[in-house]
Amino acid sequence: MSFSIIFFFVFFVSILFCFSNSDEVYVINTNGTKIIGRKFFTVFEDKPYAAFWKIPYAAPPVGKLRYKPPNPLRWLDKPVYNYSIPYNESCASGRTEDCLYLSIYTPIIKHIFDFPVVVWIHEDAHKHSPDFLIDEEVIVVTISLRTSIFGFLNTGDEFAGGNMGAKDILTALRWIRDNIGHFSGDINKVTVFGSESTAPIVASLLVSAAGEDLFQRVIIQGGSALSPADYRNYNFEIMNKLYWNLDGPFEKFNRTKLYELLSKSSTKKLLVASYDLFDSTEVRDNQRLINSFPLTVELSGKGAFMNKFPLEVYKRKITNNAVEVMIGYTNLDSLHKLDGFVRNRKLLKYLNYNFQYLLPFEGRRDEYGSKLYKKIRRKIMDFYFVNGTVGERSLRRFAKYMSDQVIYPILRQATLHSQVSCNNVYLYRFTYQGSFSLVWNTVLRNLNFSGATSGDEICYQFKCKSLSTAYNAEETSNERLFIKKMARLLGNFAKHGNPTPHSSDDILDGLQWLPLNPAKSVRLLNMGRELKMIKLPEAKRMEFWTQLRNEFFPDRRINDEL
Template sequence: MKRRKYLVLFTLFLTNLVDQPAPEVVIEQGILSGKISPDGSFFEYVGIPYATSNINTRFKAPLPPPSWNGVFKAVEETSMCPQASIIGIIGSEDCLTINVYIPALARKLLPVMVYVHGGAFVLGSGGKLLYAPDFLVKHDVILVTFNYRLGALGFMCLGIKDAPGNAGLKDQIAALRWVKKNIAAFGGDVENITLFGQSAGGTSVSLLLASEATSGLFKKAIVMSGSAISSWAINRQPIWIASLVAKELGHNTDNPNELYEIFSKIPFKELVRAKPEKPLGKYLDTQLLHLPCIEKHIPDVEPALTDLPYNLLTKKPKKIPVMYGSTSKEGLLIISKDNEQTVSERDSKYLFASDLEFETEEEAEKEDNKARQLYFNGQIMSMNNIMNISDLMSHLYFEIPPILESEITLSTTADVAVFNYYFNYSGGRNFLKYLTGFKNETGACHGDELLYLFRGDLWPFPISRKDKKMIDWMTKLWSNFAKYGDPTPEDASDLPIKWVPSKRNDLKFLYIEDDLSMGTIPSPEAYRLWKYMYEKYRKLSVDRY
């Protein structure tokens, strides 16, 4: 009798260690089976191929996804797209998979939130290491995450049919088309899809807002710490960048067809490993090599971007609600590896990037002096004023561009809802501030908002009561926006404030701190400086090839 009792208990123990199957789902490709989350609160279907990429489609738009007979077991996250890591180059070219997370008790069609991961267009994946769904799905939304091609494999831009550019963006578009086609089978509302992302993912969302190829694929957008009109969003000299990569690999050419012959045959690990230094001249550009580009017209090739995003956003805007925001100390991530030498090199450049153009060097120097006076009171950059450098990086790369994009949206589209926020919360889940060594600084580093939206396997520490409140607020605000186009609808009694949308010439910001409050533009002097700079000197054309 006692032995039988122990056998029953042991069987129950083993059962809990085995993934419990989720309901089967029938999509165009075939039948899927998933698994139930450990706490039983949601179903997950992970590692589903949404398109095909391999050496034969390298640098091109992806091919359609495979079909299968029998049941595809969507229970294991698959390989991420190729990228550098501390253990070398990881990932595989066949990496275009998507993950779908559904509340277990759903009884109606649910809003869908599709997340684009960040990582400077060279790192990351849609996996649960950072983007575990637990916090968001409890608000009765479906969360979708996915992988897209990165670095040279995703953003090599040669302007020829075999390598037109923006393969990574075209992966994102393919993922959105897959969601539009299939999400109803999972209980999702195809007419209520919100696209959101952070950093390079936020910039991707902004680029897809500008792209004519995404018409009808999503109804709302959330742009976090990124913008299509930021100085680092576009590769303005793609052939030059490609020639630098070729030189690193032992070849000396800037002929697009010769470059393609080199890059199409090389093992992907060698291509991903090639990271030449980019000569920057006088401008404060980044060392990022592989970025989205403006595509040439090529017969029978659908482009993702046909013009500079600023031109597309001003001339062909989409009338959909958008949420824009940034963190208060974005620049901490950039200065985390600085030393006297790197600071001195930065000090030798103008305090703006090459997306501005000036008639003379004298004019550029005059405007540079205005920026130096604001950030450094005329002093040289040094480790003694490193936090001033952080402020400059925050404003130039992350904070001001989405504000200027908000103004474009409000000025070109009548009656569109635009919500602006400023994340200034410092808690136990500000993981990037902790990892950069600035854990004692006030405010929030670039990326610090992520673990208040996603559980993330990366950060297994207990959640404090204070952080739990922030998680509840953030996920409620974001999911309300996805449901209603309004983060604080009339019946949002569990939120302590009404988030007021911005209006033309009257931007309003939700300050996300220990408490929530409404306020004005967070850095008014910096805003006025960069608004003036970009209105007067913004480049409106690009010599692409």
Template structure:
């Protein structure tokens, strides 16, 4: 169903009056209101580049909130072009009803953080149309945050401590906390959720003292601070490489900051992309500027210690729903589906990434031998073992990090942790279409997104009564019921219509989200046990 002719509507948050529009959901024609491109922080330009976000100025009169704000500077993977502006710190509010009178029941707030490897993505409805969620009577907020060097460059000291993009997310949450009641949202019932780098961001927000008290529930989808692409111990190395590539060979952090502050944004972005060659990127996945521990002692510090240390010492009593897809690894096999001759080199690069990230006390050859024996039954690395290779890629880049995040949360939080694996292979699995894996079984990275959102870039109308429509209803009920109550349930479902067992180390329950949703035990049991044995080898050598 197409949107009806929009009618203007006003909201009056403390930040200033906003003019939005009425709309209708594409799926069922339910009425809601859209307020787009709302500034939650001052534009991080000029002297504010590489700095923590500053509060946005309030405004007088009525500000139009009719179109999305600028993308942050990035390479748009969908349209294959460079886009964006440094002036990009905007959020969007979608609400099924605006407050009327003093007896109005405020709505649960769902605060979405997009993925994209900390280098791409935005909060617009290109991929994240709110239609399916809105129909469950929740308010949805989506945001932009700084990406790439602009969001995560760090000189490894207090000059540019890094994590600006994560601090943007905190600033957006603070804005929501102050203003969302004016849109009908409950500032005391905010659920943060995100996928991939957005999922890792949710994990970081759970660990950061800076975010304490800003949200009440959390959903982590296919990402965690423990994933090898989501953290670096050596941020300074790439900051120096970037500065040198642009003509500054100084190792003085203040000189580097002064130099990079004057370079045009497009030049910084182009040079950032070139730090890894296209040949390298065929074989391995690394984020050039990910989050890092900050060398700062004041209130501007988002991540004061390594996430593993924070996971064992810092507590937020927040109910958590956390999971991944069954075949995340397809994301990194796009080149392999086109040319399997690079498989052996691809395998060698992945082994080295994992070794460098967390298990560098095990030799490359030893780790390689153990992986081949466990995943491939010592068969040669060839096209014959692509299914098993997908499991290997799934675990290295996502599965192990998500599993460890869930385990640590059960130890340090008295609030429940719920686990899921999304394995449904339907007609609108978003990730499999993108990577060319439609012929493969299971669910790829990002496949669950089109069962939660309406991505307007694709024509994803589903047939009434189809399995895909049923999955959309089930997924959105799980997510929105969790936002409402802290328990992920599906109305009338035989397995999950009421509280189902939480995930603990002693009783590791999870739900398998497939055509038939079932409660299972010990997700990826043998594979996680394999990596736990590898880590024991590391411990014995320390």
């Protein structure tokens, strides 16, 4: 008996020995290779599925590979792969840069070899389970990608070209294209699903040629490629701030020394140095929210994720328009960020004396306190607040204003894409509030408002591990039907590109979700206590921003009226 056979026997027996129940081990045999995972059952329907954790799709981006494009790895060149050990890390945790892994969750159903695939990209995906989509017979893949300085530093040269986190996603999608068949996945039914901080990246797949033929559908939740906070050119100011934070303030900028510091500093030191680079005065003068490490327009066209601004792509109608799109938002998206005002509403009245406006679109910056600045500020305050005055009772109005910094770019991209796309764009608005509204119940639990804030939809789409025992509790029985409806809509979209293809669906009870029609006013699916098509509730607010943009920041090159 050869050493390799002895090794495999000992290895496999050791795997079985690790678990008290051998049924917990699930093995896929493919091309002479054994792929070992773990077997589980879904929380509602007790359906079996297999989990395969921590599958590397690219080499660890450490050492000389820090800030560099992902380096794909070969696969299926060993007799045994053990992916049965849970992976509870992500790049976003900051504990390690060795984080380019994906995990696969596949239904266990005999004689079915072409499950649709949903690739869910979320920084905390490891804190969730795929049960609801498994019940709909959909494979779920989660991806960990580089974020912050490691994923999106752009130095304007070969040191760090930018958008590495987005290129991580593309590399993972290529791995899925080449290998998901071994897990019974259908490469012709791949849906990329981006939530919250990853939503702008997934939204940018619609305006990037780099991802063509890697997916057929996208779901964009709470973000847009048209957010002014999440796109910019190479920014020398960020490099200068990093240099000061790493080498001490007031030091004369030295690019060579900065690159040495960026290359040799520890993960922790770089995260500390890159945190909160812009203060409130800089945000005020920018008149837009600032993401220190957003997607950027790359100077080099070779291997670029993005070399044109998204609006320019829409103007030239060179979008990825063969993709079916589902896009949506929570109605009070930014309310969770206002917890200081929630705890002490008296603070709101001070905004009257120092209201520093934000704009949800691109354009010039006006000098703070100038005549034009004051004119724009007065228009915004008069529109959003009673008598143009912010008071202790203005919390909901202020939350709508802040949320519109996110909602307006989403609706703008949805509208633009529906005008140029060959396929349908489905728009939704999430307002459901219940036991699994994790963010609301954590940050806003004492606030008696209706609606939902960013992140509240997640535990209705993917089982939150922190709430596992609550899903089958008697007091949440009504919410289980809502979860099943959500899963059916997502599952149908992954399978058919249409969330309501069957009028006789017993779960959806005859619901028909209509796509956007560019020739008509915006209608969307409101996901509240009842699922129903409605006119856009934020229509007047969106019209206000469009009129303000046209009046003060005109750009005649593109017509994107909401």
